[in-house]
Amino acid sequence: MRMILTVLAIALCSAGASAQGNPFKGKNVVMFISDQERTVMHFPPGWEEENLPGMTRLKKNGLWFKKAFTNACMCSPARSTLMSGFLPAQHGVRYTLEQEMPNTTYPQVELPTPDIIPNLATVAAAAGFKQVVYKGKSHLNKPSSPDYVWQPSDLGKYGFSRWNCPDAGANQSLSEAGGSYANNDYRFMYSEGNVEDCEEGALQYIASEAAQNQPFFLVISLVNPHDVLFYPSTISSTNYSSSYLDGPIGLPSTVNESLFTKPQAQANFKRIFDLGGAIDTPEQQLAYINFYANLMKETDSYLVDTIEALEKAGLYENTVIIRTSDHGEMGTAHGAQRQKMFNMYEESLRIPLIFSNPQIFPEPVETDSLVGHVDFVPTIASLFDVPATERAAWEGIDYSSIILNPKTAKPVQEYIPFTYDDFQAGQDRGPYVKEPCHLIVVREVRYKIAKYYDPSREETKVRSQWEMYDLLKDPNEVKNLAAPNYKRTLAQEIEFARLRKKIKEVESVRMAPRPIPREIQLIADVKTTNVIVNRITDQGGMSGLPIGTGNVSLTYTIDFKKSSATIRVRIVSDIGLIRANATATFVTDPAANYIAFTGTMDFTSGTGAFRNIKAKGLAFADSNTLNGQNGKVSINGTAIY
Numbered sequence: 001m002r003m004i005l006t007v008l009a010i011a012l013c014s015a016g017a018s019a020q021g022n023p024f025k026g027k028n029v030v031m032f033i034s035d036q037e038r039t040v041m042h043f044p045p046g047w048e049e050e051n052l053p054g055m056t057r058l059k060k061n062g063l064w065f066k067k068a069f070t071n072a073c074m075c076s077p078a079r080s081t082l083m084s085g086f087l088p089a090q091h092g093v094r095y096t097l098e099q100e101m102p103n104t105t106y107p108q109v110e111l112p113t114p115d116i117i118p119n120l121a122t123v124a125a126a127a128g129f130k131q132v133v134y135k136g137k138s139h140l141n142k143p144s145s146p147d148y149v150w151q152p153s154d155l156g157k158y159g160f161s162r163w164n165c166p167d168a169g170a171n172q173s174l175s176e177a178g179g180s181y182a183n184n185d186y187r188f189m190y191s192e193g194n195v196e197d198c199e200e201g202a203l204q205y206i207a208s209e210a211a212q213n214q215p216f217f218l219v220i221s222l223v224n225p226h227d228v229l230f231y232p233s234t235i236s237s238t239n240y241s242s243s244y245l246d247g248p249i250g251l252p253s254t255v256n257e258s259l260f261t262k263p264q265a266q267a268n269f270k271r272i273f274d275l276g277g278a279i280d281t282p283e284q285q286l287a288y289i290n291f292y293a294n295l296m297k298e299t300d301s302y303l304v305d306t307i308e309a310l311e312k313a314g315l316y317e318n319t320v321i322i323r324t325s326d327h328g329e330m331g332t333a334h335g336a337q338r339q340k341m342f343n344m345y346e347e348s349l350r351i352p353l354i355f356s357n358p359q360i361f362p363e364p365v366e367t368d369s370l371v372g373h374v375d376f377v378p379t380i381a382s383l384f385d386v387p388a389t390e391r392a393a394w395e396g397i398d399y400s401s402i403i404l405n406p407k408t409a410k411p412v413q414e415y416i417p418f419t420y421d422d423f424q425a426g427q428d429r430g431p432y433v434k435e436p437c438h439l440i441v442v443r444e445v446r447y448k449i450a451k452y453y454d455p456s457r458e459e460t461k462v463r464s465q466w467e468m469y470d471l472l473k474d475p476n477e478v479k480n481l482a483a484p485n486y487k488r489t490l491a492q493e494i495e496f497a498r499l500r501k502k503i504k505e506v507e508s509v510r511m512a513p514r515p516i517p518r519e520i521q522l523i524a525d526v527k528t529t530n531v532i533v534n535r536i537t538d539q540g541g542m543s544g545l546p547i548g549t550g551n552v553s554l555t556y557t558i559d560f561k562k563s564s565a566t567i568r569v570r571i572v573s574d575i576g577l578i579r580a581n582a583t584a585t586f587v588t589d590p591a592a593n594y595i596a597f598t599g600t601m602d603f604t605s606g607t608g609a610f611r612n613i614k615a616k617g618l619a620f621a622d623s624n625t626l627n628g629q630n631g632k633v634s635i636n637g638t639a640i641y
Helices: 002-020 047-051 053-060 075-084 120-126 184-190 202-208 226-230 264-274 282-312 373-383 400-404 490-508
Strands: 028-034 062-065 131-136 216-221 319-325 353-356 365-367 415-420 438-444 447-453 465-470 517-532 535-545 548-559 564-573 576-589 594-606 615-624 631-640
Touching: 028 282, 047 053, 047 282, 053 062, 053 282, 053 319, 053 353, 075 120, 075 373, 120 131, 120 373, 131 184, 131 202, 184 202, 184 216, 184 282, 202 216, 202 282, 226 282, 282 319, 373 400, 415 490, 438 490, 447 490, 465 490, 517 548, 517 615, 535 631, 564 594, 576 615
Parallel strands: 028 216, 028 319, 062 365, 131 216
Antiparallel strands: 062 353, 319 353, 415 438, 438 447, 447 465, 517 535, 517 631, 535 548, 548 564, 564 576, 576 594, 594 615, 615 631
């Protein structure tokens, strides 16, 4: 059904564009992305117009989506969704990619290459853009080099050209900063030199290469205001002046809100995050939010530079500028929370989104239609007439009709799906937030609901927790209508039941995985924990692809006459459960105190990140001492999920 609807939508959009004349066809595109920048909220009236001249100018000749959302947090899941048109459940990037977190011990999944999932670069190329150029932060993958040295080919494999690596903004390291001594945003924008040496900045490209390569598609992706995470713990090690901590921004009304009625993951995360540097006093909180605002101003100054460079090169009139960010920032709201983890508040989810061009939008236009990052690639495909053969059965919803006819078009969807899966929050060591801390969210125009769950709940028995808000009556999201002791009215009870059903539908349909071949490379140290006649149970810790770390239980039913065994297997991790069966033969050597099983294993089903996992004929081996106290298990092959 989804494929039929997708094909029908392509036909209708193409017909509409042809009938009216597509104003986007032939235009250049500059996509300007910031990191961790929410749409302006809780700031003084007029602050944006006074302090963000770039954003303000785009709105004067653009369409502003007032209700635009990220569909995932943190950086890697959000960006992979934006770049692919699929949700984390399909593209697999559920966890922030970090250098210090190898995929042999942590769940780390990169955005699949275009032969598996098409992306913005391949769609733009199919639309006829002569060059699809990327300048700045990516965070879609890791370097292919074993010594972690970035090469242009690391992003080139997705279809982007002229990337000025290395990547930046991946973590709390000062070398990753957008500003300060590292000054990666300045490098991304202003560096000059040979493109082969990653020295060509965004402004150099606009000045020297863009005009003769029209139409071009240029992505400029900056780190800031992500540097806000340096306050307070490492701000003294940066070269940000004290003036960055000053400003007119006051604290949000929910800064002192109790989290008692909210799912426990929020308070749990706040306690853990505060271990790295709390902001308990109003003075510290004001410094934090004003630092954030000043970083937004700095990023906007680069947007102004971009606009001026386009004008100087004579490209501004023929270029569509798209302004957005990957996700938001709590900014001390809801109990002085920071960052964007383990919650579904508007501060974390709502992001700027503007499509701007003086010819297409001679006057400012705005819309309250709900749109998300997952919808971006299918929308670009329609706006720029990408052939049907180069499209996919995207999970995102095409909203090009709103862009082409913003004053008359109807909304294209009734809700935005959102997920959060990064239980590690990008950290290579604990403590980690306790389950339930994975989220599935439905954000409608009026109501919003979240299910906080444990993907291995079948094994752990951890019960889900719920969060629900009536945004019409409670726009600041203070009153959790799903709190255990909250007495709902009949009308609220009806909505709660409806939304829980909606979550179940979204989980079943929208969060269904896209079958992708993935490597299996698991090892475990096990010990025998139970023996009943010919039935032996071994248990122990397991690590490797794709679980990171977890535990395994193997129950052997042994046929001593045939020297064979059937094995029932359960692999449990923080990201889901894998069920498997194996058959093996074994040999023993009493003199060497040794028994060895070799055979094949099939993955039959799973939960969480391993929903619908299937594998046939995985190589299985288990060697152990005869007393079962020194087992070594390995599982290798390829699974589809």
